[in-house]
Amino acid sequence: MTPENIVVAVEEIRDKYSGNLMARHFDKGYFNSLDSQLQQQLTKIILTGIKNPDSQMGCYAMNPQDYDLFSPMLDPMIRDFHAISPSAELFQQHDWNTNIESCDLVEIDPCLKDVSMRVRVARNVSTFPLPGAMTKEQHIAFEDMAAQAFTTLSQNPDFGGSYLSMTSGSANEISKSEYDSRVAAHQMFKDMSADPYLNAAGISSDWPHGRGIYMSRDEDFLVWVGEEDHLRIMAMKNDGNLNDLFKRLSEGLEALEKLLPSFATSKSYGNVSCCPTNLGTGMRASLHVKLPMLTSNGHDVGTLKREAKAFGLAVRGAGGEHSDAGEGGLVDISPIARLGVTEMDIMRCLYQGVAKLWEMETAKA
Ligand code: ARG
Numbered sequence: 001m002t003p004e005n006i007v008v009a010v011e012e013i014r015d016k017y018s019g020n021l022m023a024r025h026f027d028k029g030y031f032n033s034l035d036s037q038l039q040q041q042l043t044k045i046i047l048t049g050i051k052n053p054d055s056q057m058g059c060y061a062m063n064p065q066d067y068d069l070f071s072p073m074l075d076p077m078i079r080d081f082h083a084i085s086p087s088a089e090l091f092q093q094h095d096w097n098t099n100i101e102s103c104d105l106v107e108i109d110p111c112l113k114d115v116s117m118r119v120r121v122a123r124n125v126s127t128f129p130l131p132g133a134m135t136k137e138q139h140i141a142f143e144d145m146a147a148q149a150f151t152t153l154s155q156n157p158d159f160g161g162s163y164l165s166m167t168s169g170s171a172n173e174i175s176k177s178e179y180d181s182r183v184a185a186h187q188m189f190k191d192m193s194a195d196p197y198l199n200a201a202g203i204s205s206d207w208p209h210g211r212g213i214y215m216s217r218d219e220d221f222l223v224w225v226g227e228e229d230h231l232r233i234m235a236m237k238n239d240g241n242l243n244d245l246f247k248r249l250s251e252g253l254e255a256l257e258k259l260l261p262s263f264a265t266s267k268s269y270g271n272v273s274c275c276p277t278n279l280g281t282g283m284r285a286s287l288h289v290k291l292p293m294l295t296s297n298g299h300d301v302g303t304l305k306r307e308a309k310a311f312g313l314a315v316r317g318a319g320g321e322h323s324d325a326g327e328g329g330l331v332d333i334s335p336i337a338r339l340g341v342t343e344m345d346i347m348r349c350l351y352q353g354v355a356k357l358w359e360m361e362t363a364k365a
Helices: 003-016 021-025 028-033 036-051 071-081 110-114 136-153 176-184 196-201 242-257 302-309 343-364
Strands: 116-123 161-165 212-216 221-225 231-237 283-290 313-317 330-335
Touching: 003 021, 003 028, 003 036, 021 036, 021 071, 028 071, 036 196, 116 242, 136 161, 136 212, 136 221, 136 242, 221 242, 231 242, 242 283, 242 343, 283 343, 302 313, 302 343, 313 343, 330 343
Parallel strands: none
Antiparallel strands: 116 231, 116 283, 161 212, 212 221, 221 231, 283 330, 313 330
C-alpha cells in the first residue's frame, strides 16, 4: 500500500467504525511528516487495524522501542483504551503483595468454591524483536532459549514439570491429538493462524514453529511460548482462593525470570506487550462463572457487558476472546484495567466486582 492509500483507507475506516482506536487517533499530518522508512514501519504496526476495520485497538507493536518512536500516534490510543487523561503522568507501579487482604470467593458465597480462576502476565524479552517482526529462525531460537530455561525450572520442586512443543522434529514435540486435548482443557492456545488480527500483523507467521507450553506437574503453573507475546506466564486453579492463585503466579514468575534475559519494559508503560491493551502489568485475571439470570441463560450477554463495565470488568464467552456465553450463562469476567494499576488493584477489582455481580444474580434468582 502506498502512503496515500494508507491515509485514504484509514480515513474511510474512521468514518464507518467509530470503535477502531487506530483509525480514531491516526493523524494524517503526523504520518506525512515521517520519512518513508518510518512510514513503512508505522504501516506495519497499524496494518491489522486497516485489514480488520472492526478492530477495537487496531495495532500491534513490532519492537519494544516502537512505543517511544511512534509515541505521537500510540500514546493517545493507549490513554484512550486505558481511560487515562492526556495530561496524567504515566509511571507504572507494581504491587504483588496480594496477601494483605483476603480475596477468597467462598466468603462471597460457598457456591463459588469451584470457580475456575486464571491469571496471566504477558512478557517479552529485550533480546528479540516482538513476535510480529520475528523470522522463523528467531521463533525457533527463542523457543530453544526458553526450553533451556524450562530444563532448569523443571528441577525446582515447586515448579517442576515439562515442556511440550509444537515444532516438528523438536525433542519435546507433542502429537496433534495431545495438542487438541490441551486446547480443549484451556491449557494450550488455539491455532493462531485462524486469527485475522494476528495474521495481518505477522504475529502468527510460521505457525506452529517455535510454539509450545510449559506445564508444572500439578498443571496449575503454565507458560505459553510464542503466542501473541514471547511469553504468557499464568496460574490456573479451581478453588475460589484468589490470594493463592496470585501467589502461585508471582512465585513462578520470579523463578522463571531469573533464567531468562531481561524483560522489555518502558518507563511510562511498564511491561511491554505487542498489543497496547496489555501494557503495564501485562496482567489479565479472570473467572469463569455461571450467571444465568444476568444473561438470560447465556442468550443475552450485551446487558451484562454494560452492567459489568460499571465495575471495571469485561465480559467474554467462556471459549475465550470473541466467543459467546455458554449454556447456563457461563461467562468469563476480568478487570479491564492493566496499565496504571497494580497487580493488587487487579485482584481487588475482580473480587469486589464479582461480589457485586453475584449479589445482582442471586437477587434475581
Ligand atoms: N487486535 C485486536 C483488536 O484490535 C485484539 C485486541 C485485544 N486483544 C488481544 N488479544 N490483544 O481488536
